[in-house]
Amino acid sequence: MTRVLFIKASPRGTSSASARVAEAYIDALKSKGSVTVDELDVWNANLPPFDGHALEAKYAGLAGQPLSADQQTAWKAIEALGARFQNADQIVIATPMWNFGVPYQMKHLIDLVTQKNVTFTFDENGFGGMLKGKRAVVVAARGLEYVEGTPISEENLDYQKAFLLSWLNFIGISDIQTIRVEKTLFGEEALTASLAAGINEAKALANAG
Template structure:
């Protein structure tokens, strides 16, 4: 059964990014009833701290050294998460923008799986090369301000370029971004932004 992996980066079930994901996934399930949707809530997932044995495992692999037993056990957590991503034919990331960037849980997940020999490798003559196969990947990004029409009053969207580069580094290049914003302010503005985004998401889901 083909699988879509949905990474949930908001701690709130009623958040705008979560609502956008529901609008997308409801239509996706209608269009592709034979697909399995694997939801990975990063706030409920047991994400290991990136220190100690798992950190030493990364440097052991970078230095061409064999793992100790403790390093092998710690690195297995990163391998399981990377495999869960790699088994998905489609990926959806729903996330709020926090302080112009991404929530620390999403960064935490990226730091765990972005490992040499796991999601990328280094070739002396060609540089860094991704190890994951490409697949359609959608990022639903909700922000309190409006970063889509140029009225963000000088603030900068750091989340989109960061996620684009981090995902491409591992091999995910077929990227699509849908912004939802503003999510705060006059109700007429937030409702219009939500409606525009949900309409676009439903249209995308039918062919994703």
């Protein structure tokens, strides 16, 4: 049994290029064996705010202080989200690029679960990711084509893939595969070609193990 946490970061539903490619990857996984999918749509998941009681709970925990009842309630919601990451064998993220980064709801999810003893540890030896041994697949859709060595390149303007890869490494995941779906704003022909290439790459990646 392969347990997949499927994070959808686009609000575009069936029009989302990143989601369509990620779904092709998951469908290919299902064709190989038993797969369960825990879908987390960041736009419909009613993510809790990270302020007030949640923020105070974080600092109380870091200081080793007991949590109030309200703080415990807020922290349990964060731990429940974190458990979905801990319980997954693979984390599949389908995200568009917004202003060279990720949508704010995706960033909000990351801010919620990136907590001590939820997805990482911290002691006198430094940080330690808690999600070692898992695979992550990032489907990164972007309207432009990011060509190495040009002003419009990943090294100059891509804070989407770079941010996600840094975060996934921080929480302990080293097996990270990335599928780029580019030129989605270049008209229907370019979009169709990019989707086809992305879907083929997704299927090949799933079938390769």
